[in-house]
Amino acid sequence: MEVTTKSMPYEDWKDNEYIEGLVKELNDNGANVIVGSLDKLINWGRSNSVWPLTFATSCCGIEFVSLGAARYDMARFGWEVARSSPRQADFMMVAGTIVKRMAPVARRLYDQLAEPKYVIACGACAVSGGPFRKSYHVVMGVGKIIPVDVYLPGCPPRPEAMIYSIMQLSRKMKVERFFGGVNRQEKQQEFLKSHPIEGIDD
């Protein structure tokens, strides 16, 4: 099964092996015909209306604003509904550096997102600390505090790159089992178990 979108031929995608791995995992687990078809329908809807959380700490956030404006126009893909409340958003684009003081806040925002939820680490700082690698106050990659689905390099990434990253995310959504949680929810649970917060039961 080739996971692709209308606008882009399959061979133009990068990281196809990863998605193929997910497809294999999905097929290995087997599916009921009815549940499987229902999954497909739901995922089709979900992957075409991915709502971002407006969460920007620095430069990348401004490119995210450009992405929303007329020239790059993310409304073409159904992502334009940027929500300010995590309760209404599907994914969190960590646009910018996360520092130690911000880490609990970022984690709380993630916890507040409604399931199913996704994270894109956008920009060099969120991926690995970027130019602030030697800093005493920067978290070296947002992956240390929340599970990340797509890593997007760049400083800041161009809006085109942001479009590509969200398209990758929607490809990932397509090969997920909405009922039963194959492919990603278990990994997310594992991550949260290894990064517990006192007083909060993941």
Added chain:
Amino acid sequence: MADIQERIATLYPDATFEAADITVVNIPDAQWHSLAKTLRDDPELRFDYLMTIVGMDWADSLGCIYYLNSTSTGAHISVKVTTNDRIKPMLHSVADLWAIAGIYEREVYDFFGIVFINNPDMRRLFLSIDWKGFPLRKDYDADENLNPVTTESERQSDFTDTWVEDENGKVVKKEVRVFGPEDFVVNIGPQHPATHGVLRFRTAVDGETIKKIDLYCGYIHRGVEKIAEQLTYPQTLHFMDRLDYFSAHPYHHCLCMTIEQAAGIEISRRAQVIRVLMDELSRIASHCLFIGTYCMDLGATTMLFYTLRVREQILDIMEKTCGARMTFNYECIGGVMQDLDPNFVADVHKLLEVLPANIKEYNKLFTGNVITENRLIGVGNLSREDAISWGVTGPSGRASGWACDIRKTDPYSIYSELDFEEVVRTEGDSMARFKVRMDEMVQSARIIEQLIDNIPEGEICVKVPKVLKLPKGHWCRFVEGCRGTFGTFIESDGTTSPYRLKIIPPCLPAAAVVDHITRGFKIADLITIGGSMDYIVPDIDR
């Protein structure tokens, strides 16, 4: 300058003077507060604007350098106050003389652990309440285990410490409440769409009326100043792009100028013109985005699409020359990195053609709108005296009637040869701050018009030694960023990397003054007032 020095010497025989780019007065801490009062109030001196406080660690002593400026005479002076006590360093506060000093002193306390006697609020400013150590000290222990990454919410306290001197000269520590026990406190931020980044206000309200705002910074504090101490001078440059990402060019310009001044490098005329062109282009792009996001804060979402149209056009011009849309890293020590794109002149002409029509359109759509007028006129008034005392520079300061444009008061580069007006308004409300930015775009376009057809030939970058070492000493330069007076301070010990690099951001005073100007207004006005100050949070936090 000589008569200022003479005057201080007669009043304070203990004071010694050091020659630098801005004269340094050395004064013992015991006399510092009295000298500060003289400097501010003496009719011949009138140093009413505190530009910054630079905390310093000279290994054997800790201390501060205060940079002062007189808004009436334009004179500059700096004062150095030191203490040899490393265990419990204490200096006298000047928070009662300049309003912004309270915040600057908190910053020094946060980074160096110097306690300011009589400062009413001695909490950390950027780092969390339980942070161990003072990071900008030279003996700071950077062990990750001391201050680990945590996902637990940080401890909150409604109390702050203050050290006061009693009649016998003994310093005692006191605990003071930030908010009263009966205050109703609303938390706004750090994740809030209208704080323009990750700023946090704890707001005490009485019904809907704001009583007091407590500012929390540091949610994007990246420790640039400390990292820079481990890097060579050319390596420190790229951080300037990532502070106020809209003023990337002016900020680069500033640090390059400081280093060039220290190293005695003369840059070519062509490079100067290119730098000024880029500064002014980024000013237009920055104000465009300000207008768009500000209108969006007020609910006029579509304005963003109109203003970003011009911004994208400018970014295209810059991208062709610099190779990036936001983090350009274009200016380098000795000039600029690359020559201009062959189409640069034609592209800029195209921009200048469409710009007046666009500004007219913005005015038509938004400025005269009745909702806009109701929400902006007479809201968030800042008087000229307060603007100076709080150090609010840039368009926000000029909206209060303070002519503080560094391009006019202390012309750098080729600004003295250019013909443009400084936009000053006197109302001091949100509307004035908005209109100043609108008019500044026109003035920037005027500067570009004068230069674009006269870019001289010549080399773009002079020869600079591969391994750049600065002589011993310190330098401080200021430029007009898109949001106000931006400065860099470098102290060099003669090696290839700075001993101390201090970044003087214009946005910290702009955020600090929000408490002062929102009092008595409704909580909904906090959004319009905060938006009109146009602060960029990474610039505040650094």
